[in-house]
Amino acid sequence: MRVLVPVKRVLDYNVKPRVKADGSGVDLANVKMSMNPFDEIAVEEAIRLKEKGVVTEIVAVSVGEAKCQETLRTALAMGADRAILVQTDDRVEPLGVAKLLAKIVAEEAPELVILGKQAIDDDNNQTGQMLAGLLGWGQGTFASAVEIADGHAKVTREVDGGLETDDLKLPAIVTTDLRLNEPRYASLPNIMKAKSKPMATKTPADYGVDVAPRLTVTNVVEPPRRSAGVKVADVDELVTKLKALGVAK
C-alpha cells in the first residue's frame, strides 16, 4: 500500500523566533529552516512500515515556496520514494493545505496519510483532522503507536488523561506525537541517492483549489516579558518564600 506524508518547512526548533518590529510577523530571513519535527516522525513511521513490508511506496508532499524542495529532499534522503511540491509563495492555511492534500489523495489513492500533529510555527494542530473530514476517513490523532493489519489501523493516542486506542478502517489519517518513534538521520549515501529520486512540481491551480486565506494576521507582537526574579541562597530562604506565597504553612 501507498502512504502519503505531508511535510512542512518551518523555522528550526532550536532557533529562538524574533518578532519583526513592524508587527508583520516573525523574521524568517537568514535563519535556519528545517522539516517540522512532527513530520520527521511521520516520515520515519512510514519508513518503518515499509521496512515491515506493510507499505510499498512513500510519497512526500510539501506545500510552499520553492525552498520546500530542500525539505522534500530530506524526506527522500530519509527513505521516501518520491515527492510532490505544490509550489506557491502565498501563505496557505491548514484548510487550504487539507484541500490540496485531498486532491492528491484522489490522484494517488494512498491507504494511509501520516501527518504531524502540529506545525511548530503556527501551532495550529488542524490539517490532519481537516483532511480526514474532507475525505470522510477515520482519524488517529496524536499517535504514539500505530499497528496496521487486516485493513485496519490500531492507533494508540496521547490524550489528556493518558492513552487511548482507537481502531480505524483503512484508508485513514494518522497524526504523530513525540513518542511515536525517534527519526533517523539520513546517511551521506542516502542523501546522494535522494538527489535522483523523482520530484514533481505543481501549483494549487493545477489542482483547481482556491487556497486564499480566510484569516488575516493583523498584528504580531512579542508576549509580555517576565521581570527578572531573585536568587535565594539556601533552602531556608526558599521555605520562607513559599510561606509568604501561602503555599506552605
Next chain:
Amino acid sequence: MKTLVWVEHDGKAVKDATLSAVTAAAKLGEVHLLVAGQGVDGVAAEAAVIAGVGKVHVADDAAYAHGLAENVAPLVAGLMATHDAFVAPATTTAKNIAPRVAALLDVMQVSDILSVEGADSFTRPIYAGNAIATVKTSDKKLVLTVRTTAFDKASPTGGTGSVEKVASTGDAGLSSFAGAEIAKLERPELTSAKVIVSGGRALQSSENFKTLIEPLADKLGAAVGASRAAVDAGYVPNDYQVGQTGKIVAPEVYIAIGISGAIQHLAGMKDSKTIIAINKDEDAPIFQVADIGLVGDLYKIVPELTDKL
C-alpha cells in the same frame, strides 16, 4: 451571535476546561452548550446550571460514548446550522474534533485563542508562544478552540439553562474505541492545580520521581508535571508533559526541578503566577523566567525542602 460550546466531561461530571470556554463564548454572544456522550443526563443537568448558559443540547448515544471525532463532527456540523460559533476548550478531545467540524463547514479554525478582540478578531500564540498574533476571520461561521489558562472560569452554578435532546447522527462506521489507559489521579489535575511540581531529565529515573518529586508535591498539595525529556525517558507517563506540545498550565506556583527551560517547555508554563526553579546550572534558561531561583544539586535540595515544609 449564538455560540455552541463543547462540554468537556468524563461521562459523569463537567470538566473545568468547559468553564473557561463558556467565558470566551460569552464575549461573543448567547451561550448554548453541547453535551455529547452516553448516559449523560447527569452531565447535562450539571451543565445547565453553569452561570450564563441558555440552552443545553444533549446528544445521548453509544456513538458518542468515547468522543470519536468521526461520529461527533457531523453532529456538531448539523447543529451549526442554527449557531454562529463553535467554541471548544483546547483539550485533546476537542482538538481532535474541532478541525474536522471546521472542514465540514468549510471554515478555517482559529486555534487556542487567548482573547476575543471583536466578533471576528482574536489573539492566539504562535511559535510556542514566542509571538502573539491578532487574526481576523472572513468566515461566516466561527470554529474556535480556547486556551483555558487565558480565560477565567465561569461560575459552575447560578445558571438556569434548559435541556433539550437532539437526535443522534449515528455511527459513521469509520472508527471504534478499542481501549484506554487513563491514569488514576491521587493528586490534583495538572490543568486545574494551584501548585505544580515538575521534574526534568535530571531526575534520572521514575524511582527518583517517586522518592523526590512526589513527596514534595504531597506536602504542597501539588500536581506533578514533567518536561518532555523526562516523559521520553519513561520516568513518568505522557500526560505529565508540560509544554508547547503537552499541557498548558498556569498555576499560582510552578516549581521546575532539574528542568533546563527550553522554549518548548516554557511555552507551557510561563504564564504561571510565580515560577520557582531549582537547577545546578546557574546559567540555565529557566532562571530567565523564574521569580525565585535556587542554584544547587536537587538531590540535596529537594529532600531538605520536603523535610522543612
